[in-house]
Amino acid sequence: MKTLGIVFSNIHDKDVNELTTTRTLASVPFGGRFRLIDFVLSNMVNSGIYNVGIITKYNYQSLMEHLGSGKSWDLSRKRGGLVLLPPYGRESSAVYSSRFEAISNSAYYLREASEDYVVMSDCDNVCNIDFSEVVAYHVRKHADITVVYRKKEIPENETKMRTSVVIDEDGKVKRVVTGNKHHGTINAFTNMLVINRQFLLSIIDNAEELGYKSFSRDVLIRGVNEYNIYGYEYTGYFASIDSMPNYYKHSLQLLDKETRDQLFRGAGAIYTKVRDSAPCRIAESGKVKNSLIADGCVIEGEVENSILFRGAKVKKGAKVVGSVLFNNVVIEENSYVNCVIAEKDVRVLQNRTLSGHETRPYFLPKDTIV
Secondary structure (H helix, E strand, O other): OOEEEEEEOOOOHHHHOOOOOOOOHHHOEEOOOEEHHHHHHHHHHHOOOOEEEEEOOOOOHHHHHHHOOOHHHOOOOOOOEEEEEOOOOOOOOOOOOOHHHHHHHOHHHHHHOOOOEEEEEEOOEEEOOOHHHHHHHHHHOOOOEEEEEEEEEEOOOOOOOEEEEEEOOOOEEEEEEEEOOOOEEEEEEEEEEEEEHHHHHHHHHOHHHHOOOOHHHHHHHOOOOOOOEEEEEOOOOEEEOOOHHHHHHHHHHOOOHHHHHHHHOOOOOOOOOOOOOOOOEEOOOOEEEOOEEOOOOEEOOEEEOOEEOOOOEEOOOOEEEOOEEOOOOEEOOOOEEEOEEEOOOOEEOOOOEEEOEOOEOEEEOOOOEO
16 A cells, blocks of 8 residues: 655644754654654654655754655655655745644645555654554545544643544544543544545645634544544554653653663664764773663763763763763763753763753753853
């Protein structure tokens, strides 16, 4: 079954604006050597999707540098492959402000494609899913749209806006609810779905007549009684990077072997851009405990329960605990860093003490010197 992929690279930038000041959410580093977009791209390629359009908006220079021609994901092809879609449509003079506008601006890309189905996904979904199984389910149910959901427990005091689905015994979606008053166990929409390409184009073409402006409100919520919408439950590991505390929490979850195995040894491998650099060097004075250390790091002090990206350095006498250090971060001698997220090229000078909390990690912007 021929399937096209659409990835939204900027939709939730404001949720983690500390990390998206100079980059898109899609290119936010995660897990020591990956970017968030690596997961959705790998999932698509592993599912046989080799024509993928990435909808951009702004700050996508780092994303372009990371993706290149798409070779690292086997998407450097004469036909199809990886395509960066600009924020402007052929007839639009304004940057999109909603998911529906973003899709509409890329209608020309959908028209030129020959695939029967479209898989649409946000870039902040960290999981390992086989989209081919979702597409097969979609075809089997003769659905117009199939939304991917997961069971999620929502505490009573949480007020974050979420979209949930109510399904019947056959898997058909009976109701779609968007709001901030969810609590208990819900079928949380993952912002991943399968839709028939011609059906999607017909919605775009008739959007003005139908008064469609929001995909969630107008297509999903209003369309429940009009379209065949089904739900597909995903039961594997899933992390949504929708806040700084969640970024921190889900990053440190990777220190658990079972979580790593679910994510990196699930439906397929996770690919990223290959960079040739020296192996990590741990000096005689260095100590590392329960941490992920990328290549190019130099450890002369102590690192515990932390994630260090390429080129990070922890000098002699320094100690890093429960922290995430991006590329080329330097922790000088005798400094103590706890519950900190340090952007690339940060430098913590000698004899400094920095400490945050698991629920509110201390953040250091790019090029900061403390």
